[in-house]
Amino acid sequence: MDNYVIEMLNIRKEFPGIVANNNINLQVKKGEIHALLGENGAGKSTLMNVLFGLYQPEKGEIKVNGKAVKITDPNVANRLGIGMVHQHFMLVDTFTVAQNIILGSEPKKNGVLVDLKKAEKEIAELSEQYGLRVDPKAKIRDISVGMQQRAEILKTLYRGSDIIILDEPTAVLTPQEIKELIGIMKSLVTEGISIILITHKLKEIMEACDRCTVIRKGEGIGTVNVNETNVDELASLMVGREINFKTEKTAAKPEDIVLSVKQLEVKDSRQALMVKGLDLDIRAGEIVGIAGVDGNGQTELIEAITGLRKTESGDVFLNNKKITGLSTRKVTELGVAHIPQDRHKFGLVLDFPIGENMVLQTYYQKPFSNNKVLSFRKIYEYAEKLIEDYDVRTPSSKTKARGLSGGNQQKAIIAREVDRSPDLLIAVQPTRGLDVGAIENIHNRLIKERDKGRAVLLVSFELDEIINVSDRIAVMFDGRIVADVKPGETNEQELGLLMAGSTKEKAGEA
Amino acid sequence: MQIIDLLQSMMPMVLFYSAPLIFTALGGVFSERSGVVNIGLEGLMVIGAFAGITFNLGFADTFGSLTPWLSLVVAAIVAGIFSIIHAVAAVSLRADQVVSGVAINMMAIGIGVFLTREWYGKGQTDSIIEPFYTRTIPVLSDIPIIGDMFFRGTYYTSYVAIGFAIIAWFVLYKTPFGLQLRSVGEHPMAADTNGINVTKIRYIAVILSGMLAGIGGATYALTISLSFGAATISGQGFMALAAVIFGKWHPLGAMGAAVFFGFAQSLSIVGRSFPFLQNVPTVYLIIAPYVLTILALAGFIGRAEAPKANGVPYIKGSR
Amino acid sequence: GTSDDEDTTGDDTPETETDGGSEEEPEDETEGIGDFSVAMVTDEGGVDDRSFNQSAWEGLQAFGAEHNVERGATGFDYAQSTDAADFLPNLNGLVQQDFNLIFGIGFLLEDAITEVAANFPDRQFGLVDSVAAGDNVASITFAEEQGSFLVGVAAALATETDQVGFIGGVTSDLIKRFETGFVAGVKAVNPDIDVRVEYAESFSDDQMGRSLANSMYSSGIDVIYHAAGAVGLGVFTEARNRIENDPEAGVWVIGVDRDQYDQGQQGDHNVTLTSMVKRVDVAVHEVANMALAGNFPGGEQVIFGLEEDAIGVADTNTEAFTDEIATAVEEWKQRILDGEIDVPQTDDELEAYLEAL
Amino acid sequence: MFSNRLFNIVVPIVSVLLGLIVGAIIMLFFGYNPIEGYLALWNGAFGNMYFFGETIRQTIPLILTGLAVAFAFRTGLFNIGAEGQVFVGWVSAVWVGISFDLPAIIHLPLAILVAAFAGALWGFIPGFLKATRGVHEVIVTIMLNYTALYSSNYLIRNVLSEGGDRTEPIAETASLRTAWLSETFGYSQVHWGFVVAILMAVLMWFLLEKTTYGYELRAVGFNEHAANYAGISVKKSIIVSMMISGAFAGIAGAMEGLGTFRYIYTHASFTNLGFDGIAVALLGANTALGSSLAALLFGSLKVGSLRMPPLSGVPSELVEIVIAVIIFFVASSYLIRWVTLRLKKGEK
Numbered sequence A: 001m002d003n004y005v006i007e008m009l010n011i012r013k014e015f016p017g018i019v020a021n022n023n024i025n026l027q028v029k030k031g032e033i034h035a036l037l038g039e040n041g042a043g044k045s046t047l048m049n050v051l052f053g054l055y056q057p058e059k060g061e062i063k064v065n066g067k068a069v070k071i072t073d074p075n076v077a078n079r080l081g082i083g084m085v086h087q088h089f090m091l092v093d094t095f096t097v098a099q100n101i102i103l104g105s106e107p108k109k110n111g112v113l114v115d116l117k118k119a120e121k122e123i124a125e126l127s128e129q130y131g132l133r134v135d136p137k138a139k140i141r142d143i144s145v146g147m148q149q150r151a152e153i154l155k156t157l158y159r160g161s162d163i164i165i166l167d168e169p170t171a172v173l174t175p176q177e178i179k180e181l182i183g184i185m186k187s188l189v190t191e192g193i194s195i196i197l198i199t200h201k202l203k204e205i206m207e208a209c210d211r212c213t214v215i216r217k218g219e220g221i222g223t224v225n226v227n228e229t230n231v232d233e234l235a236s237l238m239v240g241r242e243i244n245f246k247t248e249k250t251a252a253k254p255e256d257i258v259l260s261v262k263q264l265e266v267k268d269s270r271q272a273l274m275v276k277g278l279d280l281d282i283r284a285g286e287i288v289g290i291a292g293v294d295g296n297g298q299t300e301l302i303e304a305i306t307g308l309r310k311t312e313s314g315d316v317f318l319n320n321k322k323i324t325g326l327s328t329r330k331v332t333e334l335g336v337a338h339i340p341q342d343r344h345k346f347g348l349v350l351d352f353p354i355g356e357n358m359v360l361q362t363y364y365q366k367p368f369s370n371n372k373v374l375s376f377r378k379i380y381e382y383a384e385k386l387i388e389d390y391d392v393r394t395p396s397s398k399t400k401a402r403g404l405s406g407g408n409q410q411k412a413i414i415a416r417e418v419d420r421s422p423d424l425l426i427a428v429q430p431t432r433g434l435d436v437g438a439i440e441n442i443h444n445r446l447i448k449e450r451d452k453g454r455a456v457l458l459v460s461f462e463l464d465e466i467i468n469v470s471d472r473i474a475v476m477f478d479g480r481i482v483a484d485v486k487p488g489e490t491n492e493q494e495l496g497l498l499m500a501g502s503t504k505e506k507a508g509e510a
Numbered sequence B: 001m002q003i004i005d006l007l008q009s010m011m012p013m014v015l016f017y018s019a020p021l022i023f024t025a026l027g028g029v030f031s032e033r034s035g036v037v038n039i040g041l042e043g044l045m046v047i048g049a050f051a052g053i054t055f056n057l058g059f060a061d062t063f064g065s066l067t068p069w070l071s072l073v074v075a076a077i078v079a080g081i082f083s084i085i086h087a088v089a090a091v092s093l094r095a096d097q098v099v100s101g102v103a104i105n106m107m108a109i110g111i112g113v114f115l116t117r118e119w120y121g122k123g124q125t126d127s128i129i130e131p132f133y134t135r136t137i138p139v140l141s142d143i144p145i146i147g148d149m150f151f152r153g154t155y156y157t158s159y160v161a162i163g164f165a166i167i168a169w170f171v172l173y174k175t176p177f178g179l180q181l182r183s184v185g186e187h188p189m190a191a192d193t194n195g196i197n198v199t200k201i202r203y204i205a206v207i208l209s210g211m212l213a214g215i216g217g218a219t220y221a222l223t224i225s226l227s228f229g230a231a232t233i234s235g236q237g238f239m240a241l242a243a244v245i246f247g248k249w250h251p252l253g254a255m256g257a258a259v260f261f262g263f264a265q266s267l268s269i270v271g272r273s274f275p276f277l278q279n280v281p282t283v284y285l286i287i288a289p290y291v292l293t294i295l296a297l298a299g300f301i302g303r304a305e306a307p308k309a310n311g312v313p314y315i316k317g318s319r
Numbered sequence C: 001g002t003s004d005d006e007d008t009t010g011d012d013t014p015e016t017e018t019d020g021g022s023e024e025e026p027e028d029e030t031e032g033i034g035d036f037s038v039a040m041v042t043d044e045g046g047v048d049d050r051s052f053n054q055s056a057w058e059g060l061q062a063f064g065a066e067h068n069v070e071r072g073a074t075g076f077d078y079a080q081s082t083d084a085a086d087f088l089p090n091l092n093g094l095v096q097q098d099f100n101l102i103f104g105i106g107f108l109l110e111d112a113i114t115e116v117a118a119n120f121p122d123r124q125f126g127l128v129d130s131v132a133a134g135d136n137v138a139s140i141t142f143a144e145e146q147g148s149f150l151v152g153v154a155a156a157l158a159t160e161t162d163q164v165g166f167i168g169g170v171t172s173d174l175i176k177r178f179e180t181g182f183v184a185g186v187k188a189v190n191p192d193i194d195v196r197v198e199y200a201e202s203f204s205d206d207q208m209g210r211s212l213a214n215s216m217y218s219s220g221i222d223v224i225y226h227a228a229g230a231v232g233l234g235v236f237t238e239a240r241n242r243i244e245n246d247p248e249a250g251v252w253v254i255g256v257d258r259d260q261y262d263q264g265q266q267g268d269h270n271v272t273l274t275s276m277v278k279r280v281d282v283a284v285h286e287v288a289n290m291a292l293a294g295n296f297p298g299g300e301q302v303i304f305g306l307e308e309d310a311i312g313v314a315d316t317n318t319e320a321f322t323d324e325i326a327t328a329v330e331e332w333k334q335r336i337l338d339g340e341i342d343v344p345q346t347d348d349e350l351e352a353y354l355e356a357l
Numbered sequence D: 001m002f003s004n005r006l007f008n009i010v011v012p013i014v015s016v017l018l019g020l021i022v023g024a025i026i027m028l029f030f031g032y033n034p035i036e037g038y039l040a041l042w043n044g045a046f047g048n049m050y051f052f053g054e055t056i057r058q059t060i061p062l063i064l065t066g067l068a069v070a071f072a073f074r075t076g077l078f079n080i081g082a083e084g085q086v087f088v089g090w091v092s093a094v095w096v097g098i099s100f101d102l103p104a105i106i107h108l109p110l111a112i113l114v115a116a117f118a119g120a121l122w123g124f125i126p127g128f129l130k131a132t133r134g135v136h137e138v139i140v141t142i143m144l145n146y147t148a149l150y151s152s153n154y155l156i157r158n159v160l161s162e163g164g165d166r167t168e169p170i171a172e173t174a175s176l177r178t179a180w181l182s183e184t185f186g187y188s189q190v191h192w193g194f195v196v197a198i199l200m201a202v203l204m205w206f207l208l209e210k211t212t213y214g215y216e217l218r219a220v221g222f223n224e225h226a227a228n229y230a231g232i233s234v235k236k237s238i239i240v241s242m243m244i245s246g247a248f249a250g251i252a253g254a255m256e257g258l259g260t261f262r263y264i265y266t267h268a269s270f271t272n273l274g275f276d277g278i279a280v281a282l283l284g285a286n287t288a289l290g291s292s293l294a295a296l297l298f299g300s301l302k303v304g305s306l307r308m309p310p311l312s313g314v315p316s317e318l319v320e321i322v323i324a325v326i327i328f329f330v331a332s333s334y335l336i337r338w339v340t341l342r343l344k345k346g347e348k
């Protein structure tokens, strides 16, 4: 008999209209790193939220250390030694790292006061012990994503968890940080902690995990020993068919310069200089990928180009016309399309019907309106054409955008942006959180636009994506383009070092 | 008039004008810091004033000079209970919190006056005979300058209000409860995953806001109007709400804002006796407090960031 | 109390007194007032405003008691307004309830009364505190300036600092009469006394009243006359508070409309020096009786003043309102009654009056 | 499943019923006869043409302040300042009404337009400060309410009259009242403002739902970031929205000044039209049609309540409680939704 710390047996969890988990089994051994693999929407997060007590399952049994338990809320989970690092961080922006870590189980002094000193000391010790570098006194909103994640992990350790769930922890990290994280996980298991790791990245599973449970469309497919399998088998288990990981494309035929950025400087909302004299040229018919860790000025760069943010100095030219300081509307009209990073926050008005979202930038133009009066007939005709052409799966063009799945929301945005036939297409993280099929679709779409002679600017934190799709890679670090490389002439390792601030020479040596 | 003399004659007025606003604004801070918008402060003040006055009328004989203090306690309890309506709507029933606040305001004045009619047979109660009186603090009032400004002819309730503000600051920023309360207002789901009972915290916060607004309303009634009627509380709750925002949702900020309102108000009254203002139409002095507030906000206070989850009902499991 | 109403109302009312008197004689209770009924519409203050609305209602109640009829559609009743827009619906509602005589209490109702009176020429209306057009409207006004003059006299005699104050509600012609009468009265006794005049620009903001009173008392003023409705509550609060702290503080309030003696009680001391009593009850009662007797003064302005005993000075607080003051007030009253003094009602008249001193 | 549209109708109806039931319980508890009470209420609102006219008269400004608050809400703004905007609209309308000698065809529209403009100006201040300085519109509008109240009193006394408590009546050419209409409604104060109110409701609907401006404002209301991303000027939208909102409230003031009263008098306190507008808008789900219907409900309750004390002895404050309960249940529609779902489940 195996010694399981966690056993989830025949778990079933329904949401209105969908069975997110159907008879799923998951058994985790003490001291192992157990991967949970599945496509987007397969039900991984749901299963873990059940384990963490955020959801109550309709059916099934949970055992911790062999004892059947009922996990009614996160408190119970905490007491059972289960900690979770969520896909979207559960950190209070305005609090310090230490405050976030102790929240809910604060050390006290004199019976009433929060003993922040003691907490900070304990946290420092913990981070020493497990090699999790954090500044306990820093405010969350001032620190990097990587440090936020370490704070999240510390939060579970601080509560004495010996079972830690990590929900897609690597999506936001650089290769170096990922490597570091894997090191941390390995040192944690040697201390007797068990880890459940959710990830889409098969290589990480191969590198870090002992066993892997696969779920597909809410059904458990099975559990495999990682050292008895390979990437291709895992992929087909996950998707249910063979997968081609390499995007097919012909060589680019770059033409005239479409976008030219010269010595651009941009500040963020807190007046910190984020883009520091950046130069960048993009030609028609090429895809330029910007590789870089989040927070190195990508957001500010894109916002400056699209007129969402004012610039400090330097210039932006579109087709040799200066567009610095123009309004977003003007920039859009001049031929820039923008697939934004956060589709819920920027890309869509979630409470508008999908039809009205399709004309978000063009509603005031003919034929969608006449003398300031909207023509809903024309709007919906057009929307339905886009829905058809771009295969957006929606019950109707009148459905609120909120009701669409993430992938289809993204498709709707891409349809809208691409269909305007822009000279420059900016795509920021266009495949974030999407399933493999959707990703393929979007990559092909970007390449097709390039082949039509558009200039495409791709910003992504996924190196795979950058290497696969781009014709040219510009590595961005600390507000500057620090390297310009060809995808065929580099690898993730080198890019990772460049992104972390190494010079080209040093990175090349590695 | 010398500036010192001026301050000496104004400060007691500033303090007594501010006290009800401070109490109520502190209530607003608790509620909104936990993520529950409370525009029902006005109504909660009404209930507090009503409860304070009716208790005072009924028990002045029994408790003598202790009555006003007990009236405050009773007002706090009654308004606290009344605020549960808002808590139920805003927290459990996921109501639009602004709407629920509006309902609280209407309900409070309706119930207050309705019961006054039922109990006293008229729309306004008699004057109480055990109100608060201003006091002069024995030793402290002898301190030169400061003594006259702060310790002569002021109400104990003003000191209590300031004391409460400091306690509120302490509770919100130094205790586990405060940390949890603020986290609930910023990121309820994070709080929830940390095992904090969001619903419970929000209920406590709203009830606290009810109790404090009740004390605020009763303070007003027991120091100024000395009776209860439909017009006793007319707009002070909204001024307190303004103080919450003006003070950037910070207890000491809210207190500062309330004192600022009091200051502007007394300036507009004391200012009438300035020779150089004698020819200025009174209307300018009367609107001065409000215009000054707007100017202050536009000029140097600027953008205020509300707690992130303020006004958003927390629904477990939603993203 | 209303006990002395009956004696005084008969005396000074022109023409109608004998008829009115004879109507009231019959002891037969069941006869009552036949199908005559009377009602009133309050202004925003409401029927228990401790001021003229309440006083008017007491007048109607006295009328009911006198004729032994009950409150209701066949006797006497009132409708309360919470908003100026309620005046007309309330008046019309009472018309539809078939009240014969309907009073509008307060100058705010002037337009509403004018309009309804025009629409229902067969009904009788009374308007208190202002003058409205219409043959079926009796306009009841008071010589507030006379009473104010007399309390001004009292204030002048009571002040020890030679500084007195006046706090008005919302600036208006009506409140102006209180102000000018008061100032004239003070200066008549001693032209060197300072009178500080402030308006709260509200009838409800007791806090403002409190603050103004505080400011006044602090600046050395020791007598404040208020004509400001609920704002006056704040004035009383401030005065009582000062007495509580220092029984020797020597601050006084002069009440308005009713005898506000009760308002001023603080321990065993009372801060109400006196009150300018405006007997709206007397007036309403009287006009109702005139209508009942068939002598309704429609289309006329009936001014109730010292002569009719509808304006008076309260002497409840015998400790403060000393014999000396009472005697002086009585003297000045006589001089007004004799027509020796024409109390100023506007700023211009006041100026002229003061120059003549 | 319950369809959403049906639900949007069910909630207010159930809420109104619950409100009335609570009112009845209170009446019973305090020894009144609820049937008598409600009969008095009904008769006071619809008993005859006169009261019906009064109900309409009361409804007119409520529709407009309701629209004002609703319009702002739809664009993500909370306009507590309708109260003050009513004052400035009222003063301006009366000013035009008494100071010009013009044919009715110009005079009346001019008076309304000037009122709308004044209200818009009063809305501009918080809109501008919010857009450019990030100042919370709630405080600014609260402060402006007091400013408007005291300033308009001052203007009435010192500019529009010679020290009087009210202005002279407006010229007939600027009046919304006509003899025929009053007569038809039993000499009530009803005036042609109801046409204005309905037109404004239609205008709001058209503006929001059918025009590019409305598209922009709604987009900003739902998602400021997305609107900004789409090239819509969020700042401009905030300012324009507050101005339009203010204009509606200003027109509400004009209705009082040109219709109900035909003058303006010095106010000792607020009219409450603006505060009631908040409740109206919320009960009407911030739509033009909804607000109009909610205003009618409020108008009839308010006017009807005047007859409750004389006819049934019930204090008119009861109606205040009833309205509050109605709003409470509308706010807590989740409760009604939950119960109906439960009932549905129970049936199966």
Ligand SMILES: Nc1ncnc2c1ncn2[C@@H]1O[C@H](COP(=O)(O)OP(=O)(O)OP(=O)(O)O)[C@@H](O)[C@H]1O
Pocket: A015, A016, A018, A019, A020, A038, A039, A040, A041, A042, A043, A044, A045, A046, A047, A087, A433, B317, B318, B319
């Ligand atoms: N709160 C919810 N209400 C309704 N449906 C939900 C909810 N949460 C998740 N779902 C649905 O349940 C299914 C499983 O979602 P889940 O988040 O567990 O997927 P996942 O495997 O974690 O995906 P991802 O890779 O995006 O994290 C999805 O179809 C999703 O639409």
Ligand SMILES: Nc1ncnc2c1ncn2[C@@H]1O[C@H](COP(=O)(O)OP(=O)(O)OP(=O)(O)O)[C@@H](O)[C@H]1O
Pocket: A040, A041, A344, A402, A403, A404, A405, A406, A407, A432, A433, A434, B317, B318, B319
């Ligand atoms: N609370 C919820 N109620 C109903 N459906 C939900 C809820 N949360 C998520 N969903 C549905 O779950 C599906 C996936 O949602 P999810 O937010 O996980 O998308 P995603 O692609 O992972 O986007 P993101 O990049 O924001 O993580 C969508 O169909 C969405 O409509």
Ligand SMILES: [Mg+2]
Pocket: A044, A045, A046, A087, A167
């Ligand atoms: Mg997930």
Ligand SMILES: [Mg+2]
Pocket: A433
């Ligand atoms: Mg996801």
